[in-house]
Amino acid sequence: MTALLRVESLTVAYGPVTAVRALDLAVGDGEIVALLGANGAGKTSTLRALSGLVRPVGGRIRFAGEDVTGLPPDALVGRGIVHVPEGRQVFGPLSVLENLELGGFTQRKDRAFLRETLAFVFELFPRLKERLHQPAGTLSGGEQQMLAIARGLMSRPRLLLLDEPSMGLAPIVVQDIFRTLRAINGRGTAILIVEQNAKAALALAHRAVVLELGEKVLEGPSEALASDPRVVDAYLAQAEGRR
Template structure:
């Protein structure tokens, strides 16, 4: 079943086209990787999907419902959570306070916040250990865990992850990717923007490659890993 469908998406900043005529789809239960060089339009695409920027043209449909003019907070309520690049945790708030902010759309449901928080702590035991610690004092890896956990507090059906491995040591990158795989196994569909193309394609079911705002390649992850263009440009000549 198609969860997300994007058709002819066009996003402009001050007259400059950041995304041009982009079409893609994400099936329920998939991990889909969105790859490309810096400035290719990947993060802009996620911001358009989550309602943070308005498309100049095109359609964004979640299970058939057009999201192109739906406010960002309502998109969260519909089951889409966006974990932005750079973590953007609230440094002067505690870990638990950051998590609670992620559940603002569910705060009226009795027990929902506590249930979601317990789920996050099961995924990230380190966050529970540091639940009273200020987020600004966490390591980079712990802040990334917190950013993902905060997104999960909304109990999304679709998680938009923007560069979760950025700036992390290789050991932490592997840990984050293992957790993303577990999140997917628990039933959350994931659209992943990631510079580490090799690891992303080993995690993902399918992938898309953007170049200067346009779709350049797309297909099953295993096929993209073997595509000569992909291997030359993003995989260092190796699958």
């Protein structure tokens, strides 16, 4: 599979604290890769570096064959990388439609593109169409997560970076969200997902990478990692015990 994203020796630091150390990572065109690890493992920092929210202190990021290391977020969105952050972060006072229009800001002059993309996201998330003029802050948690993902899709990215899309949601809502992510991927969008729900992430992804203290410790096909004793003991068994 051709690598859409290739990360080489990525290092991210906040002052004297190194959050990600010499990370090598690849996401193929049309592939889903899960990034797993405990809190503080460097998962979110990796996504923030890939989307331009923090500038790496070392390494290189290549996207679609171009060196995009250190580019600002708007430039990366224009190239096809969109980050849906942890905690949804919708604009509460604005309507669902206004949130979506902000997601398509880089294409705001192309009205036909925006109409087609709105139709695309409403096909994926019909509930949002029903609440089009409702303030985003009055939506349920699951609906806000749908809106956050839909807003990210409004620029029609080639790579979607998702940070904890299941956080705080009921299991049945998580199932709906993950089914939709599979449908999004089926339309050709590659996904790099950070997710504490390791079982759901491994069931969704083609491959997975495990981070510990900012370093990659495991990588492989999701099916293989789902049966790896190290992954089972550290992530899957604990999750089963909380059920």
